[in-house]
Amino acid sequence: MLRIFQLIFLLGSLHVQLNGVGAFDGPHIRLLDGDNECSGRVEVLRHNQWGTVCDHGWDLREADVVCLDLGCGLAESALHGAAYGQGSGEIWLRHVQCSGHEASLMRCATVLHSDPHCTHLNDAGVKCSGTLLMPSLSLLSPHAVFVAGEAVRFSCTVLLGHHLSDFHLYKQGVSTPLVTQRVDQSQTRVELTLTDLETFHQGSYSCVYRIRGSSPSQLLASPPSNSINITVVELLTPQHWYNTSTEAPVGSVIKGQGFNITCVTKQQYPGASFQLRLSRSNGTVRQSLPALTPAVTFTFSSAQSSNEGYYYCLYRVQLGGRTFISRESQPLPIAVRDPDPVLSPMVISWLVSGLTFVVALIIIIIVAKVLCQREEKPSELERETRTCVDNTYVALSINKI
Known part of the structure; x- marks a missing residue:
């Protein structure tokens, strides 16, 4: 009571x-x-x-x-x-x-x-105060570099919280807020989360709070807070191709000859590198080159059996204490073939036939000269023999032609 x-x-x-x-x-x-x-x-x-x-x-x-x-x-x-x-x-x-x-x-x-x-x-x-107090923006995420699809968390704080209506997160150069969070009138801190990041979201951010004025429809906006920059990395899957001698069949290189593989990407970041991965039956081999340009070429001076396998290109970059690696390119199969023999069997057969003909011709000529140099008058048998030799010589000449 x-x-x-x-x-x-x-x-x-x-x-x-x-x-x-x-x-x-x-x-x-x-x-x-x-x-x-x-x-x-x-x-x-x-x-x-x-x-x-x-x-x-x-x-x-x-x-x-x-x-x-x-x-x-x-x-x-x-x-x-x-x-x-x-x-x-x-x-x-x-x-x-x-x-x-x-x-x-x-x-x-x-x-x-x-x-x-x-x-x-x-x-x-x-x-x-004449104007509303400036809020303070801080980064709740442990880093300032993100990959596309991730989320970034900010905290916006104001020292005095009276008549508060809402908080807004703005990106520099964009007139409309990307995140709006309504709050209780006395709430002095709010978390602002930007999800599903894209490369468009890379830039400088600040926050603003609004308070209710003399009427419910009147809202007063504070000056913008300090700025925080974030980076959004979007790594595209690299493309690749290879070059070698024209004698090599498609998808292969000739053993002992040189070849090269070129990796290329459309998106480039400072300090990045290309990695070439060779997957073969007995393991994996990796090598890398700095990505000073959008395209980098890996050179192999003499193809060996160890160079045979499937090649993949990757793009790698380190930013803000984080390491980002792109998806692997499509596999590029390369086979190493032995060089073709210098003389084919057909060529060897022609050479043997020609050499046999030359030797036979030389023997016949020598025999003919010996018979012609005899000082005695040739007998009927010798004449017939000489006629036979001459006819044979003519026949061989005709066959040669």
């Missing part, structure tokens, strides 16, 4: 100041005699007359409401004792109590049973 009476007493001590709210369609609050338009003595308009606010219970919660209402950011200080000079006329509000989330001082509660003794020596004042 005691708690019920305490609750009734508490509710009776607070009174929501709603009288005359509908009359404030125009400006209903202003700051006077300050250093700029966002500092000064607080005055409110009531019954078409400007009056001041008593500083009883005046703190940063009430000052924040004033600053936000005027589009002056957040309160840096809530001032007491007519710090910006004494006003004149009525003291319209005494002992205002705001939660900090109201759209206007006129929406705040006032304590009815407080000390009513206020003079213009108690006029309240505020000093506003």
Whole structure:
């Protein structure tokens, strides 16, 4: 029962100041005699007359409401004792109590049973930031280099969290936010995650928060935070081909002759390299060359049996402490063939036949010369023999032709 009476007493001590709210369609609050338009003595308009606010219970919660209402950011200080000079006329509000989330001082509660003794020596004042505080952006992901398809996580933080509506993640050069996260009014930190990264997402990022102004439809945007750069790596599958002598059949090289394999990619990164992998029956052999240009050639001066197998090209790059390797290219089969013999069997057969004919011809000529050099008159047998030799010589000559 005691708690019920305490609750009734508490509710009776607070009174929501709603009288005359509908009359404030125009400006209903202003700051006077300050250093700029966002500092000064607080005055409110009531019954078409400007009056001041008593500083009883005046703190940063009430000052924040004033600053936000005027589009002056957040309160840096809530001032007491007519710090910006004494006003004149009525003291319209005494002992205002705001939660900090109201759209206007006129929406705040006032304590009815407080000390009513206020003079213009108690006029309240505020000093506003002029603009909203800059948020801070940090990278939650353990690295700043990503491969396409991964996600990056940021954290956006603001020191003071009043009237917060949402946080936005912006990429430099893009006018619309890539990520938006709504928050509770008092939440000062939010995680912003960008998923399914593409090369388009590479660049510089900053975050912005928005707060609610004097009306639910009025949103004030903070200045952008610090910037964070991310890199998105997209490694394309390399292409490859090989070159060798024209005598070699397709898909093969001739043993002892030179050949080369060229790897090429359309996407290039600094410090990258090409790796050529040879898969053969007795294991795998790898070699690499720096990718100073989009195409790199691996040269083999003398093809051996150990060069036979399936060749694959890969593209490899190290960025931001991470190693990225592309998919392997399609297999390139290469066989090593022995060279063809210098003399084919047909050529050898022709050479043997020709050599036999020459030897036979030489023998016949020698025999003929010996017979012709005899000093005696040739007998009838010798003449016949010589005639036979001559005829044979002629016949052999005709056959040669």
